[in-house]
Amino acid sequence: MFEIPTPSLKGKVSEAEWQTRVDLAACYRLVAMHGWDDLIYTHISARIPDTQAYLINAFGLAFDEITASNLVKIDIDGNILDKDCPFEINPAGFTIHSAVHEARHDAMCVLHLHTNETIAVASVEEGLLPLSQYAMFALASMSYHDYEGLAVNADEKARLQADLGNKNFMLLRNHGGMTLGQTIGDAFMHMYDLTRACQVQLQIMATGMKPVLVEQAIVDNIKAQANIVHSGATGGQKSWPAMLRKVYRADPRFAE
Template identity: 60%
Template sequence: MNVKDQVSEQEWQMRVDLAACYRMVAHYGWDDLVFTHISARIPGPEHHFLINPYGMLFEEVTASSLVKVDLHGNKVMESEFDINPAGFTIHSAVHEARDDAKCVLHLHTNAGIAVSVQEKGLLPYSQQSLFALASLSYHDYEGVALNPDEKQRLVADLGNTNFMILRNHGLLTCAETIADAFLGMFILQRSCEIQIQAQSTGVELRPIPSPILAGIRAQAEQVTRSMGGMLAWPGILRKLDRDCPDYKN
């Protein structure tokens, strides 16, 4: 089945970008075998979105292998693969509640979980942390995400933020574009890594003063030239074109 010939040009581009996002997560070692997910909403009124085929490693995901489902988890296009119901619970909740959350990225990284179990969560120890702290929320652990009732509580906790730490569980970012969601996760994950490494020194740590945090939103736009993730995304695609061009298949 040639998927490219059966979908719109916009959907195919989204498939390529989403497959690229999976490959970059694998490149950085942020994947957890087959147990986390990145989803993207397809343009149009149908509220269909793409998610990874359950059982496929992130380094294997291609544009054609992504599974198209509706908000109830039903496949709306033929696919030999199924999806993870736990992953669907989290992603569908965010997509349904937030029109601006076109892409949702959820990971179980060591550093992210290590920060999630700390009572004070992410702390302003690095320049990177300030960008996440400017739009950060928390969601308490309720067990494996299979309970539909958890959706309402997760969405309420997320509010209008773009970064979330799921206690005892992992990290989540959402954004208008795949590029922005990836950049958000890059920043959040790096912030967690720095925090854990700094704490491991055992010396007294010096947080960034709170007045600096207050002005970080305007500075974030200057740093990315108001382009957000698209400033780095073309370079990411060039890297993948060199290293593993099959992601576009």
């Protein structure tokens, strides 16, 4: 009941798969550390480089229990690829992720959460407003998808793909937030920016005072400015090593 059966996969999978497992497990732990997890629900998925295989959390584990070895390897249809895997996945939870991975081969990682802040902002007609620097990053690549109930219908996948297009941020109406990234670090930093943007917006609106909106021309130029700040690298590439160190300090067992 309390023991998680997790034989170590270190040295038994490719170097690229193991590194992806370590980074993805770290991402799960970071989400838990920030208080963004939702019991055993929501998901972060990552494609193993140069393959059509994906990693996702085992259904029934809390995010602070995720390790590199207990992530589950699946195909695009959610079939488990390791015959000796002792875990299952939530098929309904992978519906959104499979839709994105099918359409966006540039995105290695898809991060979907149910934070109060993203649900709240996704549930108002105006959506995310240009009220903070965090919002600038999200609004530069923002999309929306209307709520259709629990994501279990295959028909919804085409509509979600069309709504997402080439964007890296999505607010799912009445549901939560989703971010994509070329790396796991990018997807995490995108979610960090989106969550902070929603938090700040709610705090500003709670004052009852008239907010100052940033001009659209500044929003349109934010990507170019970010490239200058990061010297051509992405925000995830710059911050991810520090995030990994943070998780190692908290509990190095995530990388087992």
